[in-house]
Every structure is written in C-alpha cells, then in structure tokens.
Amino acid sequence: MEWRPYCLPMIRNAPNGFAWMSKRIVILGAAALLWCGGAGTLVQQAGPADRAIAATRQPVWTEVPWPFPMDQWGKGKAFRCQPADCGGDVTVYLRAKIGFCNCTTGVADDDELDRISDFDLMGNRLTALGPGQPITVAWMKGRARAFAIGEPRGSGKSALSLGFNNRCDAIVATAVAGPDRSNALETAVLEFLNSPTVLRWAEATLGL
Numbered sequence: 001m002e003w004r005p006y007c008l009p010m011i012r013n014a015p016n017g018f019a020w021m022s023k024r025i026v027i028l029g030a031a032a033l034l035w036c037g038g039a040g041t042l043v044q045q046a047g048p049a050d051r052a053i054a055a056t057r058q059p060v061w062t063e064v065p066w067p068f069p070m071d072q073w074g075k076g077k078a079f080r081c082q083p084a085d086c087g088g089d090v091t092v093y094l095r096a097k098i099g100f101c102n103c104t105t106g107v108a109d110d111d112e113l114d115r116i117s118d119f120d121l122m123g124n125r126l127t128a129l130g131p132g133q134p135i136t137v138a139w140m141k142g143r144a145r146a147f148a149i150g151e152p153r154g155s156g157k158s159a160l161s162l163g164f165n166n167r168c169d170a171i172v173a174t175a176v177a178g179p180d181r182s183n184a185l186e187t188a189v190l191e192f193l194n195s196p197t198v199l200r201w202a203e204a205t206l207g208l
Helices: 007-012 023-032 038-045 048-056 110-116 183-193 196-206
Strands: 061-064 077-081 090-097 126-128 133-137 140-149 158-166 169-177
Touching: 077 183, 090 183, 090 196, 110 140, 110 158, 133 158, 133 183, 140 169, 140 183, 158 183, 169 183, 169 196, 183 196
Parallel strands: none
Antiparallel strands: 061 077, 077 090, 090 169, 126 140, 133 140, 140 158, 158 169
C-alpha cells in the first residue's frame, strides 16, 4: 500500500474560506494516515504474534542526549524506547544530510541507502542481514535495511538503517536494538518516524 496525498488537490482548489489550511497541516496529517503508508507495509509482513504485540503496546519515545562527537553533519536527535513499550531497548539516532542525496532518484536502492547511512557512528562494523525494503515517511520515500553490529548473526546488537529524502536532502535514521530484532520493533520505529515529533523536526531542519 502507498500513502497518496489526496487532500492536496482539494486544498489547491478550495475557496478562500479554506486558504488557512497550510502545507504544515497536510504534512502532519500524514501521521494520522500512517497505516496506509510504510508502517502498514511492515505490519502486513509481520507474523500474527508480532501484530498482536504491536497492537497492545503503545511505544513512548523519550529524547536523550546525542552521544556521538561532532562531525561534518553536526549533531542529530536521539530518542529511546524502553523494553516495556517496544519489546526491547531501542534507540533511534536521527539527523539530516543536506544536499547529500541523489536528486534524481532519491534513496531508490540499497547502494544509495548504504552511501548515506550513518555506519561510521557504529564504527563501520555492520553486516547486512538481507536486502532492504521501500518505506514511506509522510511525503518522503526511501528504504530500510537490517544489519548486525559486529559479527553477523552474533550475540551483539542489531541496527535498522532507514534513509529517505526530500529532493536532494536526505534524512538518515539508525535504530539500534538487541539481537532479537522483530517486525513489530521495525513497525514501531517507522511509526515513530511518521509521528508529529519527527515531522515537525524534519520541516524545520529541511526549511519547509
């Protein structure tokens, strides 16, 4: 399934009484349609047990300090979800890379996702666990791919790298969790990326 902004033509053609409906409202409205977008795709791929967990838990994400030293992309945002909410301890590291995305095709394949990903934050010790999958974050398209940190399929942590773009500007998210990564956890991460908290940050960071 794919989220399509059906409300945009209506707003463009609306009478003056509706002119106050700004692009910000349309973008934030995408969060309410999340299950018609990328997160719905992940839920479809999840098994019955994962769907049951996702349905009963209501993840709570708390902003925590950015733990990495300054580099060319600057500091980003970090958010943590407790095991009671997400089924495991997971932290999402989020930041923008302005002008770093392929302006023509966006994050269309795993090569582009790997190129823009924040692997260096993990010491470049990641091993792909399989091919990536397309995702949708509000009006932006991209890909997500699962990795093992350290030895492949070992007892260490796992990571989910997500990259999506607005024209030439990329937003990169890295979700770090324990070794028992589940589809329900991936769904929770993508759901958070579609939340008003992240979308407001994306608007401000991308200058929209």
